[in-house]
Amino acid sequence: MRLPLLLSAALSLLAPALAGGAHAQDGIADLIELSGRLSTEARLYPGSPVHPGQRSHASGFAAEATAYIEDDDGTSFTFTPFYRYDAGDPDRTHADVRDAYLLMYGDLGDDEWELRLGVDRVFWGVVESRPLVDIVNQTDLVEHPNEKTKLGQPMVHVTWSGDWGALELFGLTGHRTRTFPGRHGRLRPAPLIDHDRTSYESSAEEWHVDLAGRFSGSFGPLDVGLSVFDGTSREPTMLPTVVGSTIVPPPFVLAPYYERIRQYGVDAQITTGQWLLKLEAIHRAGAQNRRYEEEDYAAFITGVEYTINQVWESDADLSLIAEWAHDERGEWATNAFESDVLLAARLGLNDEYDTQFTVSSLESLEYSSRAISAEFKHRLSDSWSLHVEGLAYAEIDEKDVMYDVRRDSFIEVNLDYSF
Numbered sequence: 374m375r376l377p378l379l380l381s382a383a384l385s386l387l388a389p390a391l392a393g394g395a396h397a398q399d400g401i402a403d404l405i406e407l408s409g410r411l412s413t414e415a416r417l418y419p420g421s422p423v424h425p426g427q428r429s430h431a432s433g434f435a436a437e438a439t440a441y442i443e444d445d446d447g448t449s450f451t452f453t454p455f456y457r458y459d460a461g462d463p464d465r466t467h468a469d470v471r472d473a474y475l476l477m478y479g480d481l482g483d484d485e486w487e488l489r490l491g492v493d494r495v496f497w498g499v500v501e502s503r504p505l506v507d508i509v510n511q512t513d514l515v516e517h518p519n520e521k522t523k524l525g526q527p528m529v530h531v532t533w534s535g536d537w538g539a540l541e542l543f544g545l546t547g548h549r550t551r552t553f554p555g556r557h558g559r560l561r562p563a564p565l566i567d568h569d570r571t572s573y574e575s576s577a578e579e580w581h582v583d584l585a586g587r588f589s590g591s592f593g594p595l596d597v598g599l600s601v602f603d604g605t606s607r608e609p610t611m612l613p614t615v616v617g618s619t620i621v622p623p624p625f626v627l628a629p630y631y632e633r634i635r636q637y638g639v640d641a642q643i644t645t646g647q648w649l650l651k652l653e654a655i656h657r658a659g660a661q662n663r664r665y666e667e668e669d670y671a672a673f674i675t676g677v678e679y680t681i682n683q684v685w686e687s688d689a690d691l692s693l694i695a696e697w698a699h700d701e702r703g704e705w706a707t708n709a710f711e712s713d714v715l716l717a718a719r720l721g722l723n724d725e726y727d728t729q730f731t732v733s734s735l736e737s738l739e740y741s742s743r744a745i746s747a748e749f750k751h752r753l754s755d756s757w758s759l760h761v762e763g764l765a766y767a768e769i770d771e772k773d774v775m776y777d778v779r780r781d782s783f784i785e786v787n788l789d790y791s792f
Contacts, residue, residue, distance in 0.1 A: 404449075409438030412789045416461075418559050420780035428557050431461035437471065449476045453525075457516070464555025465515040471525045484535035492525040495543075497587065497598060498653050499642045500674045502696050502715040502735065503708075505653040506638035508602045509585055511549035518560050518764075518778075524549045538590025548579035548605045550629060559781040562611070562627060570614055570628035573605060581605050581633070594645050600638040605631050608707065610661045632667075634659035649678040651696070662705040663774070672700040676715070684720075692719045694733075704739060709775045712738040726752045740770030760787040 416431040435457040443449040453472035459465035474491030495509040503520055510523035527547040533540045550571055554561040575581040583604020590597060609629035616626050636657045643650040654673035662668045676696030684691040694717040698710040717733035731748040749761040762785045769779035 404441070404443040406441040407438065408441075408792060409436070410789050410791045411436050412787050414785065414787050416783050416785040418781055418783045420782055422559065423777060423780050424561075424563060426556050427559055427561075428461045431459055431465065431558070433457065433459040433461075433466070439472070447478065450474070451476065459515075462515075462555050462558030464553065465558055467515065467552060469513070469524050473525070474530075481533065484533060487532040487534070489528070489530040489532075492527050493530060494523050494525060495528075495530070496523070497600060497638070498640050499596075499651045500640075500653050500676060500696055501678075501694055501717060501733075502674055502676075502698055502713070503710055505672060505674050505698075505710075506598070506600060506640045506655060508600075508607055508636055508638070509543060509545065511551055511607050513552050515552045515554055515558070524552070538588060541587045541589075543583075543585040545583040545585065545604060546580055548573075548581065548583070548631065550579075550631075551607070551609055559783070560778050562777045564613065564625055564627045566611070567614070567616075567626040567628055570626065571609075572628065572630050574630070574632045575605060579605075594643050595641065596644070597641040598639065600636075600640075602634075602636045602638075604633065606634045606660055608660070610665070610707070612665070632659050632661065647680045647682070649680075651676050651678065660707075662702050663707055664705055668702060668705070670700065670702045672698075672702075672706075672710075674698040674710070688723045690721050690723060692721075693717075694719070704772065707774070709737075709742075709773065714738060727758075728752075737770070737773065740773045741768055742770045742773045742775065743767045744775075756790055756792065758789045758791070760789065761785070762787075 412435045414433055414435065418429050422429070435455070437453060437455045439451065439453040441449060441451050451472045451474055453470070454468070455471050456468045457466060470492050472493055474489045474493045476487070476489050478485060478487040497507045497509070498504050509528070510526045512520045513522040513524045514520065516522035526545060526549060529544040531542045550568065553566045556565055573579065573581070581604060583602070585600065585602040585604070587598055587600040609631050611627040612630050613625050614628040616624055634657055636655055638653070638655045640653045641651070652673065652675045654671065656669070656671045658669040659667065674696055676694065678692055678694045681691045681693075683689070694715065696715040698713045698715070700706040700708070700711045703711055713735055715733060715735050717731065719729065719731045722728040727750065729748075729750040733746050735744045736742070744764065744766050746762065746764045750758070752758045763783070765782040766775070766779050769776050
């Protein structure tokens with residue numbers, strides 16, 4: 374869905390709330406809150422690029438603001454625009470409406486109901502390594518290769534909740550295409566991705582109506598979510614497409630193709646003392662594998678997290694994490710998690726500056742591939758914070774889907790101002 378259409382929809386929803394703001398003395402707009410962040414970023418790639426034209430650095434800034442308006446009945450509107458500028462990769466410069474939704478709620482007997490209408494973000498899942506079950510929103514891949522940043526999605530979101538748990542129903546349209554680095558960007562595949570050649574299995578294309586539902590509840594130490602999604606996939610199949618015939622062999626690009634899929638998912642976490650036991654699992658039908666054959670498959674990520682409180686007789690907490698990701702398609706999986714093990718440690722000092730250190734290693738059991746990362750987060754003041762991250766592709770097997778980014782290890786420094 375193009376940004377002008379998103380902005381138009383957001384403004385049409387915002388207009389009544391803004392009009393009500395002029396009559397705040399009558400109690401129509403009782404609460405208006407503004408918040409946001411400004412972030413400067415510098416990312417350095419020490420290794421020589423794999424593809425011609427790729428740059429060794431990426432610098433720029435990001436800005437995100439949230440306006441929250443609530444009337445005396447509790448009805449509210451949230452609007453969150455986002456913009457990033459990147460000097461190294463024009464395709465990484467982009468804007469998005471993360472949120473632009475109207476929220477209403479009320480009682481339903483002993484239970485409660487809630488309605489969100491507009492553009493919103495929904496996050497499902499419990500594991501650290503990658504968002505497996507999470508499927509409502511599209512991935513904003515140019516933000517970070519970990520796939521955890523999401524684009525805003527137009528939706529109708531209804532929730533019915535009570536002591537028994539929560540049932541959520543979604544109606545989704547205006548499919549968002551995934552963002553990818555461009556010609557000059559790093560962390561991209563060898564052939565360029567041509568967004569102008571994007572196609573859909575559905576004749577309605579991006580306007581196909583997708584349906585999703587999720588039940589979540591707590592049963593003693595167990596927190597569980599059961600979900601289903603039926604609609605256009607958020608993960609595209611990349612179709613090699615010839616773009617010329619005067620050169621032998623002719624050049625080609627990758628054309629994103631979005632199939633219709635059905636996915637069933639479960640995410641669960643058991644909390645017992647200092648232990649967290651985690652599971653995410655899916656069964657997906659309708660998607661193509663790396664051989665461009667439709668293949669129904671199952672995948673899961675399971676793991677444990679153990680927290681040592683007041684480690685070394687200090688205020689710090691140390692969390693040790695181990696996860697195993699498995700995709701039954703094996704070498705024909707379309708992602709890098711066909712069979713991988715994540716080992717991580719996170720140290721939170723619990724000081725006044727919210728200082729945190731995280732190190733992790735992701736190793737493939739299928740190939741001789743390994744990625745190592747380290748993060749440092751530190752609050753400098755009430756408004757300023759520092760985030761430093763390093764990601765090293767120590768070794769990438771030539772059969773691995775990540776082979777094209779084998780030289781794209783990077784160091785990134787972010788300085789954030791929040792208001």
